[in-house]
Amino acid sequence: MEPVYVVGVGMTPFGVLEDSILELAERASHEAIMDADAAEQTFDRFVVGSQNPDEFTGLGHLSTQLADLIGIVPAGATRVETGPSSGSSAFESAFSFVSAGLSDLALVVGVEKMSSVERSEASRILSKMMSYENETKYGATPVALAAMVARRYMHEYGLTRDELSLVPVKAHRNGARNPLAHFQKEVTVEKVNTSRVVAHPLTLYDSCPTSDGAAAIVLASERIVKNLGIRDRSVQVLGVGHATDFHAVQHRLSLTSMNATVVAAERAYAMANLGPSDIDLFELHDAFSILELINMEDVGMTNPGMAIDMIKDGATEVDGMTPVNPTGGLKARGHPTGATGVAQIRDAVVQIREEAPRGLQTASPEVVLTHNIGGFGNNMVVSILGSSSR
Amino acid sequence: MEPVYVVGVGMTPFGVLEDSILELAERASHEAIMDADAAEQTFDRFVVGSQNPDEFTGLGHLSTQLADLIGIVPAGATRVETGPSSGSSAFESAFSFVSAGLSDLALVVGVEKMSSVERSEASRILSKMMSYENETKYGATPVALAAMVARRYMHEYGLTRDELSLVPVKAHRNGARNPLAHFQKEVTVEKVNTSRVVAHPLTLYDSCPTSDGAAAIVLASERIVKNLGIRDRSVQVLGVGHATDFHAVQHRLSLTSMNATVVAAERAYAMANLGPSDIDLFELHDAFSILELINMEDVGMTNPGMAIDMIKDGATEVDGMTPVNPTGGLKARGHPTGATGVAQIRDAVVQIREEAPRGLQTASPEVVLTHNIGGFGNNMVVSILGSSSR
Numbered sequence: 001m002e003p004v005y006v007v008g009v010g011m012t013p014f015g016v017l018e019d020s021i022l023e024l025a026e027r028a029s030h031e032a033i034m035d036a037d038a039a040e041q042t043f044d045r046f047v048v049g050s051q052n053p054d055e056f057t058g059l060g061h062l063s064t065q066l067a068d069l070i071g072i073v074p075a076g077a078t079r080v081e082t083g084p085s086s087g088s089s090a091f092e093s094a095f096s097f098v099s100a101g102l103s104d105l106a107l108v109v110g111v112e113k114m115s116s117v118e119r120s121e122a123s124r125i126l127s128k129m130m131s132y133e134n135e136t137k138y139g140a141t142p143v144a145l146a147a148m149v150a151r152r153y154m155h156e157y158g159l160t161r162d163e164l165s166l167v168p169v170k171a172h173r174n175g176a177r178n179p180l181a182h183f184q185k186e187v188t189v190e191k192v193n194t195s196r197v198v199a200h201p202l203t204l205y206d207s208c209p210t211s212d213g214a215a216a217i218v219l220a221s222e223r224i225v226k227n228l229g230i231r232d233r234s235v236q237v238l239g240v241g242h243a244t245d246f247h248a249v250q251h252r253l254s255l256t257s258m259n260a261t262v263v264a265a266e267r268a269y270a271m272a273n274l275g276p277s278d279i280d281l282f283e284l285h286d287a288f289s290i291l292e293l294i295n296m297e298d299v300g301m302t303n304p305g306m307a308i309d310m311i312k313d314g315a316t317e318v319d320g321m322t323p324v325n326p327t328g329g330l331k332a333r334g335h336p337t338g339a340t341g342v343a344q345i346r347d348a349v350v351q352i353r354e355e356a357p358r359g360l361q362t363a364s365p366e367v368v369l370t371h372n373i374g375g376f377g378n379n380m381v382v383s384i385l386g387s388s389s390r
Numbered sequence: 391m392e393p394v395y396v397v398g399v400g401m402t403p404f405g406v407l408e409d410s411i412l413e414l415a416e417r418a419s420h421e422a423i424m425d426a427d428a429a430e431q432t433f434d435r436f437v438v439g440s441q442n443p444d445e446f447t448g449l450g451h452l453s454t455q456l457a458d459l460i461g462i463v464p465a466g467a468t469r470v471e472t473g474p475s476s477g478s479s480a481f482e483s484a485f486s487f488v489s490a491g492l493s494d495l496a497l498v499v500g501v502e503k504m505s506s507v508e509r510s511e512a513s514r515i516l517s518k519m520m521s522y523e524n525e526t527k528y529g530a531t532p533v534a535l536a537a538m539v540a541r542r543y544m545h546e547y548g549l550t551r552d553e554l555s556l557v558p559v560k561a562h563r564n565g566a567r568n569p570l571a572h573f574q575k576e577v578t579v580e581k582v583n584t585s586r587v588v589a590h591p592l593t594l595y596d597s598c599p600t601s602d603g604a605a606a607i608v609l610a611s612e613r614i615v616k617n618l619g620i621r622d623r624s625v626q627v628l629g630v631g632h633a634t635d636f637h638a639v640q641h642r643l644s645l646t647s648m649n650a651t652v653v654a655a656e657r658a659y660a661m662a663n664l665g666p667s668d669i670d671l672f673e674l675h676d677a678f679s680i681l682e683l684i685n686m687e688d689v690g691m692t693n694p695g696m697a698i699d700m701i702k703d704g705a706t707e708v709d710g711m712t713p714v715n716p717t718g719g720l721k722a723r724g725h726p727t728g729a730t731g732v733a734q735i736r737d738a739v740v741q742i743r744e745e746a747p748r749g750l751q752t753a754s755p756e757v758v759l760t761h762n763i764g765g766f767g768n769n770m771v772v773s774i775l776g777s778s779s780r
Contacts, residue, residue, distance in 0.1 A: 059522075069637075074633040080483075100392075128450030128451055244454055244457045244463050245464060251458075267466075
């Protein structure tokens with residue numbers, strides 16, 4: 001296994017945007033290539049993470065189209081899809097090519113353009129991530145499953161509605177300082193509590209938006225890092241873990257812990273030879289507020305039922321001991337599904353390089369963990385990145 | 391780079407089938423797992439190759455659904471898409487995981503279910519592989535581009551209609567003996583010449599069908615091959631190359647040679663440390679008859695314009711010096727797009743193990759090359775497989 005480095009990052013704003021899916025991917029990619037100072041280098045590998053460009057935009061064959069548009073033909077190009085974790089899986093795929101010695105310089109772009117279709121059509125497309133036979137057929141939606149999970153968690157651990165609201169309040173507080181975030185305004189506990197109920201007990205502010213956007217990273221081998229003399233700005237990929245769970249929620253062991261996260265995290269920690277206490281900063285999937293709490297517990301930050309204490313203590317704030325989602329998470333940064341996993345890696349790298357926006361830079365993080373969910377509690381990818389100088 | 395072995399293969403019949411996309415993938419996968427004698431082993435990786443399950447069947451999130459259905463949760467699962475070469479790219483992705491030491495035992499399944507939608511809808515879905523701005527907008531279709539290529543090839547090299555017809559005649563002769571082939575009957579030169587013109591000079595019999603079907607393979611590391619004691623039946627992956635070209639045909643260097651094939655083949659030969667003369671058997675993409683000739687030349691079997699001579703000499707027949715597509719190719723075996731690349735690998739392994747159907751076994755091939763096309767002359771993957779005992 002060869003060492004693999006992130007040597008460049010790029011990202012468009014997330015939100016409801018005018019740009020086409022191709023323009024978004026191209027913009028983020030060029031920013032990452034320029035950031036890596038690699039415009040004159042030969043990319044031998046290109047991986048696109050996108051959940052469903054065909055149905056969201058009518059465009060297909062994205063990897064080939066983009067290789068041409070971005071200008072890296074004849075690089076071998078693929079698209080990787082694992083639902084909303086597609087960007088993380090694209091990163092993992094490119095990591096495996098460089099790690100195997102099959103690639104020296106790889107471009108990864110995650111992109112989704114979700115605003116071109118009606119809201120009902122977007123819901124139809126997104127609900128495919130669930131089990132038709134066990135869930136969709138009976139009218140279940142992702143937020144309905146999240147509500148069920150939230151109720152069970154409240155029952156088991158005594159979490160209150162006011163406490164749960166602290167999660168989106170933190171997300172929006174961070175998003176308000178992130179110029180690339182979909183939502184850049186703060187909300188209060190009262191506003192979260194009293195906004196429209198989507199699936200009781202979850203309200204509008206417990207859910208992430210559907211967004212447009214793209215993020216890109218450049219991965220390089222040891223040889224390239226040496227040749228380009230860019231070790232200072234390089235961030236090493238220390239571990240990657242990926243796991244699935246039973247497709248239908250009712251077939252799983254627990255409603256309040258997601259086994260695929262536990263296994264993916266174990267695999268990533270084992271590869272990195274690190275444990276939860278070694279992580280300085282966490283980027284976790286918070287498409288629904290309750291998931292941030294569950295994911296904190298499943299990646300080993302704290303014990304079951306205890307995550308809310310860390311939030312109340314301020315431990316997960318930007319200036320806390322172990323910040324979680326300092327750039328707003330899926331909730332406020334936005335969730336263009338295929339882009340999210342790559343944006344998490346990008347934001348982790350920006351934090352390690354200490355280049356975060358004013359008010360969002362955490363205290364010199366050296367090791368960052370990112371976690372993304374592909375279905376409802378399924379197809380999880382966990383990655384661990386570390387400063388090259390640590 | 392760790393050595394990687396194919397230790398099991400499976401395949402459903404190709405054709406217009408009753409089974410759902412999930413049933414097809416499950417059936418091929420279980421056959422491959424049983425063939426590898428790996429039912430009691432733990433798969434740590436699962437890769438699905440499928441071009442467009444969402445639009446062809448309405449089902450999405452295939453990798454997660456199938457990991458559960460096949461019974462290999464919590465294996466990390468992804469879907470890889472590169473248009474019609476999706477199966478080859480899925481194979482390549484799993485190869486990279488095992489090659490990097492990130493996986494010990496990986497399942498790859500290629501699947502497509504194309505017959506559930508109307509023919510016009512299938513054409514719309516498939517035409518996305520072309521450039522909208524330069525081709526589709528003006529009414530071009532894949533077969534129209536193939537016809538343009540055929541006319542140019544005829545102009546440059548003097549190929550006649552009768553000669554071109556020898557390609558589908560050979561494909562159908564082989565398909566007639568392949569119990570899994572979509573078309574199992576022979577055709578004559580006259581029948582090819584006089585069948586319905588689809589895009590002059592190409593007729594119905596110059597084109598592959600749209601099919602349903604699945605193929606699967608099991609990839610294993612050295613450690614697994616040793617532990618299971620299955621080296622005798624293992625086939626080693628010697629080289630894999632992948633390359634793109636400019637998206638629109640008009641932007642490319644040539645109409646009668648495809649640079650992405652040339653580059654992908656160079657990369658695969660370099661990795662395998664072999665050349666065209668070392669290959670005993672070729673599985674080439676022949677979705678349109680003219681492509682078999684061009685691909686023979688681009689992978690280095692012969693010089694530009696000379697491929698037809700090898701076909702006329704019988705060199706590419708089952709009992710020839712360098713057989714091409716002994717199980718019928720895309721033309722007769724059928725072309726469920728995502729399945730094709732995995733079926734090529736499966737058929738190569740079956741040939742190396744000397745287990746081909748009666749009348750289709752070639753003379754003890756030790757090294758086999760497979761080649762697949764993802765768009766129209768774009769996103770090519772070339773793989774080279776070799777007998778472990780050679």
